[in-house]
Amino acid sequence: GDSVTQMEGPVTLSEEACLTINCTYTATGYPSLFWYVQYPGEGLQLLLKATKADDKGSNKGFEATYRKETTSFHLEKGSVQVSDSAVYFCALSITGNTPLVFGKGTRLSVIA
């Protein structure tokens, strides 16, 4: 079946450090890929997305590139802030209006 594997946390970084959270997927078709962020006590917010190979999603300084050859969608940010502390989920969807398949999430803590 379809699945998402992302690096386990927790990840602790100092402010202004570089961030990479790895995400790889297994899918029978050509999925759309997503990163969601969950701040403490809140629901999930869509951070960025990519719908086809080589697409780059970006938002709030975060980026991820859809790599079909390596089935990956790694999340990157050049300089993290304390306010980026949250849990980050990688997810895929095979087609529109189908359930999302999530990774287990990676908890990021950024310290000043």
Place this chain on the structure above:
Amino acid sequence: NAGVMQNPRHLVRRRGQEARLRCSPMKGHSHVYWYRQLPEEGLKFMVYLQKENIIDESGMPKERFSAEFPKEGPSILRIQQVVRGDSAAYFCASSPNSGRAYEQYFGPGTRLTVT
């Protein structure tokens, strides 16, 4: 433009009671999904509904759990005779009918605690 609404935000039930969780999708969305998040886990799909129809319930436990999305009103996830293992955060998401149908927008969740 209100987002996805869920209520209650927190729900405490004793073992054996019923839990009812409500979800109102975003305006213009008629696709609703329910997910469950266990502590320190990712979200697991439970059920996908459109108005008056269950499209996919492959993630729903076979017993005690049911969901509906009536023509009028919110979607309801019902858990009968709750057990401690039902304690989790339950999230609802909605998506548009067309266009960006692959984008799901999440509500703030209902945190169910079974004592």
